[in-house]
Amino acid sequence: MAWETVIGLEVHLQLATSSKIFSGSATTFGAEPNTQASAVDLAMPGMLPVLNEEAVRFAVMFGLGVGADIGRRSVFDRKNYFYPDLPKGYQISQFHAPIVGEGNFDIPMPDGSTHRIGITRAHLEEDAGKSLHEDFHGLTGIDLNRAGTPLLEIVTEPDFRTAEQAVAYLKALHSLVTYLGISDGNMAEGSMRCDINISLRPSGTETLGTRTEIKNVNSFRFVERAIRHEVERQMDILEDGGSIVQETRLYDADRDETRSMRSKEVANDYRYFPEPDLLPVDIDDAYIQSVRDTLPELPAEKRSRFAQQYGLGTYDAAVLSDSPALADYFETVANDSGDPKIAANWVQGELLGQLNRSDMSLQESQVSAPALAGLIKRILDDTISGKIAKQVFEAMWNGEGDADAVIEARGLKQVSDSGELEAMVDRVIADSPDQVAQYQAADEGKQKKLVGYFVGQIMKLSRGQANPQMVNKLLASKLGKG
Amino acid sequence: MYELTLARIISGLQAGEFSSEELTGSFLTRIAALDSQLNSFITVDPDAAMAAARVADQRRAAGESGALNGVPIAHKDIFCTQGVRTSCGSRMLDNFVPPYDATLIQRFNAAGAVMLGKTNMDEFAMGSSNETSYYGAARNPWDTTRVPGGSSGGSAAAVAGGLVPAATGTDTGGSIRQPAALCGITGLKPTYGRVSRLGMVAFASSLDQAGPLARSAEDCAILLATMAGVDARDSTSADVPVPDYAATLGDSLQGLRIGLPREYFGEGLDAATGARIRDALSQLEKLGATLVDISLTSTELAIPTYYIVAPAEASTNLSRFDGVRYGHRCEDPTDLLDLYTRTRKEGFGDEVKRRILVGTYALSAGYYDAYYKKAQQVRRVIRDDFLARFEDVDVIAGPTTPGPAFPIGAKSDDPVAMYLEDVYTLAVNLAGLPGMSVPAGFVDGCPVGLQLIGRHFDEARLLNVAHQLQQVTDWHLQRPANPAEAA
Numbered sequence: 018m019a020w021e022t023v024i025g026l027e028v029h030l031q032l033a034t035s036s037k038i039f040s041g042s043a044t045t046f047g048a049e050p051n052t053q054a055s056a057v058d059l060a061m062p063g064m065l066p067v068l069n070e071e072a073v074r075f076a077v078m079f080g081l082g083v084g085a086d087i088g089r090r091s092v093f094d095r096k097n098y099f100y101p102d103l104p105k106g107y108q109i110s111q112f113h114a115p116i117v118g119e120g121n122f123d124i125p126m127p128d129g130s131t132h133r134i135g136i137t138r139a140h141l142e143e144d145a146g147k148s149l150h151e152d153f154h155g156l157t158g159i160d161l162n163r164a165g166t167p168l169l170e171i172v173t174e175p176d177f178r179t180a181e182q183a184v185a186y187l188k189a190l191h192s193l194v195t196y197l198g199i200s201d202g203n204m205a206e207g208s209m210r211c212d213i214n215i216s217l218r219p220s221g222t223e224t225l226g227t228r229t230e231i232k233n234v235n236s237f238r239f240v241e242r243a244i245r246h247e248v249e250r251q252m253d254i255l256e257d258g259g260s261i262v263q264e265t266r267l268y269d270a271d272r273d274e275t276r277s278m279r280s281k282e283v284a285n286d287y288r289y290f291p292e293p294d295l296l297p298v299d300i301d302d303a304y305i306q307s308v309r310d311t312l313p314e315l316p317a318e319k320r321s322r323f324a325q326q327y328g329l330g331t332y333d334a335a336v337l338s339d340s341p342a343l344a345d346y347f348e349t350v351a352n353d354s355g356d357p358k359i360a361a362n363w364v365q366g367e368l369l370g371q372l373n374r375s376d377m378s379l380q381e382s383q384v385s386a387p388a389l390a391g392l393i394k395r396i397l398d399d400t401i402s403g404k405i406a407k408q409v410f411e412a413m414w415n416g417e418g419d420a421d422a423v424i425e426a427r428g429l430k431q432v433s434d435s436g437e438l439e440a441m442v443d444r445v446i447a448d449s450p451d452q453v454a455q456y457q458a459a460d461e462g463k464q465k466k467l468v469g470y471f472v473g474q475i476m477k478l479s480r481g482q483a484n485p486q487m488v489n490k491l492l493a494s495k496l497g498k499g
Numbered sequence: 500m501y502e503l504t505l506a507r508i509i510s511g512l513q514a515g516e517f518s519s520e521e522l523t524g525s526f527l528t529r530i531a532a533l534d535s536q537l538n539s540f541i542t543v544d545p546d547a548a549m550a551a552a553r554v555a556d557q558r559r560a561a562g563e564s565g566a567l568n569g570v571p572i573a574h575k576d577i578f579c580t581q582g583v584r585t586s587c588g589s590r591m592l593d594n595f596v597p598p599y600d601a602t603l604i605q606r607f608n609a610a611g612a613v614m615l616g617k618t619n620m621d622e623f624a625m626g627s628s629n630e631t632s633y634y635g636a637a638r639n640p641w642d643t644t645r646v647p648g649g650s651s652g653g654s655a656a657a658v659a660g661g662l663v664p665a666a667t668g669t670d671t672g673g674s675i676r677q678p679a680a681l682c683g684i685t686g687l688k689p690t691y692g693r694v695s696r697l698g699m700v701a702f703a704s705s706l707d708q709a710g711p712l713a714r715s716a717e718d719c720a721i722l723l724a725t726m727a728g729v730d731a732r733d734s735t736s737a738d739v740p741v742p743d744y745a746a747t748l749g750d751s752l753q754g755l756r757i758g759l760p761r762e763y764f765g766e767g768l769d770a771a772t773g774a775r776i777r778d779a780l781s782q783l784e785k786l787g788a789t790l791v792d793i794s795l796t797s798t799e800l801a802i803p804t805y806y807i808v809a810p811a812e813a814s815t816n817l818s819r820f821d822g823v824r825y826g827h828r829c830e831d832p833t834d835l836l837d838l839y840t841r842t843r844k845e846g847f848g849d850e851v852k853r854r855i856l857v858g859t860y861a862l863s864a865g866y867y868d869a870y871y872k873k874a875q876q877v878r879r880v881i882r883d884d885f886l887a888r889f890e891d892v893d894v895i896a897g898p899t900t901p902g903p904a905f906p907i908g909a910k911s912d913d914p915v916a917m918y919l920e921d922v923y924t925l926a927v928n929l930a931g932l933p934g935m936s937v938p939a940g941f942v943d944g945c946p947v948g949l950q951l952i953g954r955h956f957d958e959a960r961l962l963n964v965a966h967q968l969q970q971v972t973d974w975h976l977q978r979p980a981n982p983a984e985a986a
């Protein structure tokens with residue numbers, strides 16, 4: 018039987034506020050355990066939450082970014098359960114009235130198309146602390162630094178059919194939130210954690226199958242693998258006539274498998290009710306407008322502008338607008354060099370390749386955008402060929418100075434002197450009588466292939482510095498004459 | 500010296516008639532002599548109190564006194580006090596020493612008040628008799644075989660017994676007004692949001708409110724001026740200007756309209772108590788007020804509504820007492836579940852457990868709509884009922900309790916009988932209104948109280964009415980014989 022995969026995602030996004038959602042504690046990652054936990058975070062008796070306005074603003078920014086309804090009156094609720102790293106015995110969340118309602122999100126796919134998915138809702142809540150099971154000799158340590166860190170839980174409709182779509186969504190979401198500046202989106206540090214709901218149904222049917230939920234997957238790659246494994250697992254069960262147990266599963270990256278997290282799926286009764294220590298959050302049009310006024314150009318807008326303004330293909334436009342920093346870098350190179358297409362090729366090819374090889378972020382790039390533009394200008398004015406330019410780029414990366422300095426120091430300037438080139442062409446022709454004869458006997462189609470030999474010899478002779486266009490022209494006239 | 504009102508103490512300190520050290524010493528001596536019979540304090544630290552008194556005297560000498568400089572006061576043991584054990588009347592917090600002060604404590608400290616100690620209370624403020632305290636019941640100074648009321652019973656007993664000039668309390672369903680009534684003192688529960696809840700151990704967050712217990716309305720006005728005001732760290736505290744309560748105490752009651760809900764004078768009210776209340780009301784009439792018969796048809800809804808809302812909130816407020824970070828922890832837990840269950844089994848008393856169970860049930864899936872949600876809707880009905888009456892009258896008055904103090908043990912096995920103690924006071928918390936209890940005479944030698952209920956943030960009016968009544972009556976001036984003398 019043919020099966021259709023149905024996937025919905027819940028992303029817990031850590032908001033990059035300077036303090037926690039309900040206390041003034043800092044939210045820096047990696048601090049010594051319990052050094053960023055105040056009396057409020059420890060749920061000391063009598064302590065009360067006070068809502069961080071910045072978290073509200075960030076949530077509204079996200080809502081506007083996905084064109085969602087903003088809850089005019091959102092309400093915090095208590096989600097009650099006992100756990101040692103949940104100090105109050107309840108998590109303050111939003112259940113009945115979230116701050117962000119329904120919205121839509123267009124995801125650029127690798128093939129250049131766009132996949133639209135629905136955002137069901139997004140709500141604010143506080144993170145829990147961490148239980149540390151190592152180093153305590155059979156006991157458990159509790160670190161409450163993370164307790165009270167603001168999270169935006171973003172829930173999608175079950176609008177994904179493939180792992181690729183899910184990953185593309187996460188990448189687009191990552192891009193959106195970094196554009197908005199509301200999260201660092203760092204999955205490795207847990208700033209973006211993903212729960213995946215997966216079910217299968219016979220192709221062509223409408224009713225959703227029984228789903229499983231894979232909790233806390235923390236990299237794009239793991240999301241993709243977790244989905245593939247879970248789909249296979251479910252398909253095997255269904256093909257064998259079995260049925261799926263609704264349960265929470267864990268993706269084990271080391272073993273590359275999903276496994277059941279809870280032996281029995283007890284329907285947890287969280288006893289949600291409105292948090293009496295906080296007032297409802299009332300948001301009016303003026304506030305929404307004031308937030309809207311601060312929004313930067315968002316990835317989707319930038320993509321279409323790049324395509325239009327710079328004549329880029331949709332895929333290139335999407336890659337180059339992935340992060341605000343990369344987009345800015347590209348635009349500087351494009352505008353300074355005056356050739357957006359070559360700029361796009363260089364940024365995507367050499368620059369991203371080099372960053373990738375060196376495992377560096379764009380911020381750590383050894384070649385600045387104006388410097389790269391300077392290099393491209395030397396290609397455009399025929400000072401160097403594209404091939405030599407790659408050498409120059411390497412040298413620039415290694416700190417040998419800007420393009421002109423490298424070209425000068427290494428004597429890489431392209432040979433465009435027609436006299437000099439003509440001498441080289443004559444010498445190669447004189448040294449290769451067999452190839453000349455072969456060439457002259459060939460038809461026009463074959464000649465085009467055979468000319469490469471002569472070009473190669475001349476490049477060798479000039480150490481790559483011969484102007485290729487001029488060489489071609491000279492060869493055509495000399496060989497053609499015979 | 501122990502018979503002085505707060506107002507008199509302040510003027511005496513200002514005039515140099517006595518020092519804070521002398522005053523504090525005399526109250527500490529009384530506590531040492533008499534509190535073994537009243538059990539009104541959980542913690543007294545005489546050395547710290549004397550040191551604070553000396554510092555206050557130095558401040559005064561340096562000309563830097565706050566409004567309550569050198570004035571001895573006691574705080575209900577529900578307010579967190581930095582470096583001083585805050586038990587909330589529970590074994591759960593018997594070892595808990597907060598590293599911070601409640602906002603209310605900060606305000607009293609800033610005003611220069613001298614804390615004598617922390618007063619006894621029903622465990623986690625759940626009770627109307629002080630009998631649920633882990634530290635044993637406080638006793639009524641008028642008759643030590645009787646309860647002082649609760650949950651702020653220790654504060655009321657200490658003030659009535661002359662162990663302290665004034666004390667703080669909290670009121671979730673009557674916990675200031677009922678003990679004030681049963682101990683013959685004046686107590687005020689302010690409007691919800693008038694006084695910060697930060698650092699006050701939470702019972703029912705949407706109902707809890709701190710207020711003063713003292714000898715007179717004038718004393719309550721002085722205390723409220725120190726307590727009231729918005730607190731950025733309590734989102735539910737109200738950003739409403741604090742008026743000069745003392746300035747309007749002397750206003751005439753001419754033309755004041757006082758509503759008497761017929762539901763507050765019906766079945767369940769002890770006849771003699773009802774008669775005392777009517778006597779007090781006729782005094783107000785003589786002062787120029789008009790008594791108006793009204794009906795608060797929502798009255799019968801108060802107890803069932805309260806006993807959903809309050810336990811529901813309490814059940815989750817008390818989840819933090821899990822033995823993990825502070826407070827009681829059971830010995831040698833075998834695993835997490837054992838840690839939780841044994842810690843809470845040992846740490847909480849029966850009434851607290853009862854309310855956690857009721858509240859957990861009321862919030863459970865499938866019951867939420869029928870109980871908690873419905874209760875919140877009814878709560879709106881109760882509030883609207885009051886607000887409609889306040890279109891016709893300025894103040895609503897009636898008895899604070901159905902009768903005088905009952906004997907210790909009389910109702911402790913019958914929760915419903917105990918809950919009926921608060922039949923006249925609960926609705927005020929549900930509606931978020933200010934309410935006050937003022938001494939209104941005696942039944943069989945035990946005091947009863949007149950309850951005054953005002954519009955939101957109209958504490959000034961309640962204090963004015965009570966003060967005017969206290970100008971023409973002397974019930975609030977009557978003192979119990981020293982327990983030691985009576986015995």
